[in-house]
Amino acid sequence: MTTSAPRAAAAVRPGGRLPHRSVWAVGVLAVLVVGYAALHGAFPFPSGLDIGLSPRLDAAYQWVVHNRDVSPLFLYGFNYISVGLGSLVTIVDNLLTAFTWPGVVAVGVVVAGRVAGWRMAVVTAVAFGLFGVLGLWDDSMTTLALMLSSVLIALIIGVPLGIVAGRVDRFQRIVTPILDFMQTMPSLAYLMPMVLLFGIGTPAASVATVVYAIPPAVRITALAIRGVPPAAVEATTSMGSTSSQLLFKVRLPLARRTILLAVNQTIMMAMSMVVVASIIGAGGLGDDIYQALSKVNVGTALQAGLAIVVLAVALDRVTNAAGRRTKASAPRTTWARYGLPGVGVVAAVAAIVVGRVALPDEAFPDSASVSIAAPVNDVVDWLQGHVGGATDAITRVLVDGVFDPLRAVLTDSPWWLVVAAVVALGAVLGGYRVAITSGVAVLLTGLLGVWSSSMDTLSQVIVASVLTIGIGGVIGVAAARSDVFAAIIRPILDAMQTMPAFVYLIPVVALFDAGRTPAAIAAVIYALPVVIRLVNDGVRGVSRTAVEAATALGSNRWQLLFKVQLPLARASLLVAMNQGIMMVLAMVAIGALVGAGALGYGVVFGLAQNQFGLGMCSGLAIVFLGTMLDRISQGAARAARH
Amino acid sequence: MNYRRGLRRGTALAMVVVLSAGCAAKTTSGADSGGKTVNIALNSWVGYEADAAVVSYLLEHELHYKVKLTQIDEQPAWQALDQGTLDVILENWGHADLVKTYIDQKKTIVDGGLTGNKGVIGWYVPKYVVDQHPDITNWKNLNKYASLFRTPESGSKGQFLGGSPSYVTNDKALIKNLKLNYQIVYAGSEAAEITQVKKLYKEKKPALFYFYTPQWLFNQLQMVKINLPKYTNGCDADPKKVACDYPAYDLNKIFRKGFTKTGGKAYQFLKNFHWTNKDQNDVAGMIANQGMDRDAAAKKWVDTHKSIWQAWIPK
Numbered sequence: 001m002t003t004s005a006p007r008a009a010a011a012v013r014p015g016g017r018l019p020h021r022s023v024w025a026v027g028v029l030a031v032l033v034v035g036y037a038a039l040h041g042a043f044p045f046p047s048g049l050d051i052g053l054s055p056r057l058d059a060a061y062q063w064v065v066h067n068r069d070v071s072p073l074f075l076y077g078f079n080y081i082s083v084g085l086g087s088l089v090t091i092v093d094n095l096l097t098a099f100t101w102p103g104v105v106a107v108g109v110v111v112a113g114r115v116a117g118w119r120m121a122v123v124t125a126v127a128f129g130l131f132g133v134l135g136l137w138d139d140s141m142t143t144l145a146l147m148l149s150s151v152l153i154a155l156i157i158g159v160p161l162g163i164v165a166g167r168v169d170r171f172q173r174i175v176t177p178i179l180d181f182m183q184t185m186p187s188l189a190y191l192m193p194m195v196l197l198f199g200i201g202t203p204a205a206s207v208a209t210v211v212y213a214i215p216p217a218v219r220i221t222a223l224a225i226r227g228v229p230p231a232a233v234e235a236t237t238s239m240g241s242t243s244s245q246l247l248f249k250v251r252l253p254l255a256r257r258t259i260l261l262a263v264n265q266t267i268m269m270a271m272s273m274v275v276v277a278s279i280i281g282a283g284g285l286g287d288d289i290y291q292a293l294s295k296v297n298v299g300t301a302l303q304a305g306l307a308i309v310v311l312a313v314a315l316d317r318v319t320n321a322a323g324r325r326t327k328a329s330a331p332r333t334t335w336a337r338y339g340l341p342g343v344g345v346v347a348a349v350a351a352i353v354v355g356r357v358a359l360p361d362e363a364f365p366d367s368a369s370v371s372i373a374a375p376v377n378d379v380v381d382w383l384q385g386h387v388g389g390a391t392d393a394i395t396r397v398l399v400d401g402v403f404d405p406l407r408a409v410l411t412d413s414p415w416w417l418v419v420a421a422v423v424a425l426g427a428v429l430g431g432y433r434v435a436i437t438s439g440v441a442v443l444l445t446g447l448l449g450v451w452s453s454s455m456d457t458l459s460q461v462i463v464a465s466v467l468t469i470g471i472g473g474v475i476g477v478a479a480a481r482s483d484v485f486a487a488i489i490r491p492i493l494d495a496m497q498t499m500p501a502f503v504y505l506i507p508v509v510a511l512f513d514a515g516r517t518p519a520a521i522a523a524v525i526y527a528l529p530v531v532i533r534l535v536n537d538g539v540r541g542v543s544r545t546a547v548e549a550a551t552a553l554g555s556n557r558w559q560l561l562f563k564v565q566l567p568l569a570r571a572s573l574l575v576a577m578n579q580g581i582m583m584v585l586a587m588v589a590i591g592a593l594v595g596a597g598a599l600g601y602g603v604v605f606g607l608a609q610n611q612f613g614l615g616m617c618s619g620l621a622i623v624f625l626g627t628m629l630d631r632i633s634q635g636a637a638r639a640a641r642h
Numbered sequence: 643m644n645y646r647r648g649l650r651r652g653t654a655l656a657m658v659v660v661l662s663a664g665c666a667a668k669t670t671s672g673a674d675s676g677g678k679t680v681n682i683a684l685n686s687w688v689g690y691e692a693d694a695a696v697v698s699y700l701l702e703h704e705l706h707y708k709v710k711l712t713q714i715d716e717q718p719a720w721q722a723l724d725q726g727t728l729d730v731i732l733e734n735w736g737h738a739d740l741v742k743t744y745i746d747q748k749k750t751i752v753d754g755g756l757t758g759n760k761g762v763i764g765w766y767v768p769k770y771v772v773d774q775h776p777d778i779t780n781w782k783n784l785n786k787y788a789s790l791f792r793t794p795e796s797g798s799k800g801q802f803l804g805g806s807p808s809y810v811t812n813d814k815a816l817i818k819n820l821k822l823n824y825q826i827v828y829a830g831s832e833a834a835e836i837t838q839v840k841k842l843y844k845e846k847k848p849a850l851f852y853f854y855t856p857q858w859l860f861n862q863l864q865m866v867k868i869n870l871p872k873y874t875n876g877c878d879a880d881p882k883k884v885a886c887d888y889p890a891y892d893l894n895k896i897f898r899k900g901f902t903k904t905g906g907k908a909y910q911f912l913k914n915f916h917w918t919n920k921d922q923n924d925v926a927g928m929i930a931n932q933g934m935d936r937d938a939a940a941k942k943w944v945d946t947h948k949s950i951w952q953a954w955i956p957k
Contacts, residue, residue, distance in 0.1 A: 200722040281712040293833040294686045295930045399794035506837050514829045514838045515795035593830040601828050608808030610717045
């Protein structure tokens with residue numbers, strides 16, 4: 001990275017601006033606490049300031065319910081989209097069924113082998129084998145069909161938008177806040193309008209998945225287009241290319257690697273919607289998890305969760321490997337180029353034919369399946385019986401010592417003092433623009449009529465974020481200092497990121513009691529991998545010269561870490577912090593499923609009880625909290641870089 | 643050269659797609675000729691799943707229909723009936739607001755008659771709590787015992803554990819209007835609530851929580867209902883002013899209106915479907931406690947209760 005030189009300079013400069021800023025920040029917090037002590041409970045958010053969005057949304061909801069059979073908006077608009085999307089998913093699903101399992105495996109292996117090399121072909125074969133062995137073949141295919149269709153649509157919409165955003169600054173400025181909104185709105189909050197407009201089942205589920213998966217497609221494509229070296233563009237322009245030639249012959253080919261990263265991230269976002277989609281009737285692996293949970297059968301849920309992890313990891317590895325492939329590593333001989341894939345295609349077709357002739361019932365053989373449910377349930381039971389005392393103590397300390405005091409300060413302080421504190425923090429850490437945006441954002445949560453829930457949620461997000469950043473920082477540094485450790489934790493991090501939280505929510509409740517603690521722990525589990533990866537990456541990215549110089553001057557390992565590596569990696573550490581907070585925020589609604597209450601409960605309750613206004617306003621408030629936390633932490637990161 | 647390779651690859655891909663689409667088309671048409679499909683909502687509690695299991699088993703094996711079960715929450719299920727995606731809800735718990743919107747006003751949905759199951763919603767404590775404090779079953783004594791139920795989450799008050807956010811509930815209003823010194827902790831999902839109750843039960847600790855019958859957990863744990871002020875007709879009319887117990891629910895079936903006209907024998911069968919709490923609990927117990935497959939549990943019940951289900955089959 002080219003930024004490491006100025007970064008080093010900034011860190012070496014004695015008495016940089018950071019201590020100065022952090023003193024100010026602590027001052028702001030001190031004023032807030034003093035204000036709370038003096039005035040707590042005296043200034044609740046005035047109900048007169050509620051802008052009344054919630055009842056208006058409820059009215060809109062009723063209008064749609066009563067008019068969706070007659071309004072042209074539905075007859076000629078949403079209903080067509082719904083039918084079209086439903087058919088697309090059904091076609092893909094039927095296609096996978098028609099291939100039969102040997103056919104699907106063969107096609108998957110051939111495609112993976114062609115785009116990503118033979119190692120990935122093996123990975124694909126193992127993944128497909130696991131679906132069958134776990135007895136989840138049919139549901140895996142339903143999920144795969146929904147994922148393939150949704151990712152396809154997300155890319156068809158997202159990549160062109162990304163290209164435009166990469167070329168036109170103004171367009172980029174307009175779409176960025178929209179993308180931010182799409183990503184911070186909890187996925188559970190999307191479901192309600194989707195069901196209202198598109199009906200239940202695959203159409204609504206695929207729209208929700210597409211909406212959630214588009215942002216990375218747009219963002220990363222824009223980044224890719226902007227990353228094309230200007231020299232290449234100038235050279236072609238001087239040769240008289242038209243702008244479309246420039247796009248298709250120069251920009252897109254040069255941006256190919258990064259665009260494949262966009263594909264990869266789009267898939268990963270879509271995968272995180274599998275269980276959520278099953279809540280509105282999309283079926284597939286999510287159903288298995290959801291239904292196992294209603295019987296508190298963690299083992300069965302874990303089994304389906306494992307299939308999701310395997311699917312996600314396989315898709316991730318294959319697209320990643322495809323992105324890393326360069327011209328040089330592509331097969332060179334004619335045989336490898338045409339012969340091998342040709343044989344593959346023939347084999348795949350043969351497998352489909354054999355499958356259709358020999359396996360008319362199209363099911364993966366039951367006899368081959370194994371179940372891990374029973375032993376897993378035994379382990380969960382044992383854990384519950386044997387570590388119960390320790391976890392009770394942790395819950396008590398966290399709730400009495402951390403959650404309650406923090407919530408009291410935020411909810412009971414005068415509302416104007418909280419807004420002022422946010423503005424001041426924004427100003428100190430990020431400058432006046434940040435101050436204005438975050439101040440408006442936090443004020444908006446009150447205007448939506450959900451001030452105290454928002455403050456409750458904010459207190460929980462802060463606690464979970466601090467835990468995530470603390471634990472993630474330590475593990476990340478450890479990973480950066482040991483290749484072996486890094487290699488060991490990599491698959492664990494993959495699983496933590498892709499395993500649906502629904503699977504581990506129940507064991508966490510069994511250990512820590514329903515309430516804010518299990519919700520925070522679930523959030524930490526989900527957010528840790530990103531922080532660990534970024535910290536690891538940041539510390540490893542510190543320029544070798546600086547490390548060598550310090551070692552030559554006789555620093556020991558700890559001095560090296562605290563005096564050189566961490567200060568030099570400060571900017572990346574702050575990015576890790578920002579991403580950690582955003583991931584914690586993404587779990588607010590899920591946390592409500594185990595007793596977090598507050599805004600998340602508003603989202604879940606609104607969805608389940610048709611309280612559209614409450615659900616949407618709670619979702620919006622989460623977006624505003626996200627905006628505030630994002631701006632402040634990004635502002636701090638920017639300041640650290642200068 | 644690049645172009646030619648692309649062309650060749652494209653041709654190969656197109657061939658595969660055409661070939662497989664042909665197969666797919668054949669499969670779908672084949673499936674359709676086998677019989678009509680009944681689309682049934684599958685709500686998340688196990689009692690409902692027991693209904694769905696037996697009904698689908700009989701529809702498939704006796705009447706030769708295809709059944710598609712769609713996992714969905716209660717409220718979206720009503721919308722799906724309105725939108726025509728689903729045909730039937732097998733076990734409905736009241737929902738006066740939805741009845742008003744869709745049955746009375748829009749007239750797209752109709753009441754499908756009773757299932758025979760009686761639903762009870764209420765506040766429960768484990769039996770060992772009642773053994774120690776017999777007078778706790780009267781709601782007037784709840785405040786006396788509030789400190790028993792204290793947890794870190796409920797602070798200085800007693801903890802009342804709420805149920806799934808998708809279920810019918812007046813708990814917040816009840817606590818306020820009966821002036822109870824309790825704090826609702828929203829378990830947030832049925833799974834979380836049951837996990838929590840089971841944990842407290844194992845440790846023989848006090849617990850006060852929202853629950854309902856018929857429910858499979860009653861086969862595992864002994865729980866006693868608290869007597870809240872008696873339900874009288876209309877005492878729960880204003881959700882904010884409720885200060886009485888939940889009504890007894892006569893659970894009913896809900897049909898899409900179009901289904902009553904085109905549903906044929908499947909409709910007749912579902913209309914006739916009627917059984918007891920014990921029947922449902924037997925099947926639900928097999929599914930939840932013995933870990934049996936939905937179909938296997940249905941088969942076992944069907945094989946031994948012919949006289950009951952014979953009456954449902956339309957002549």
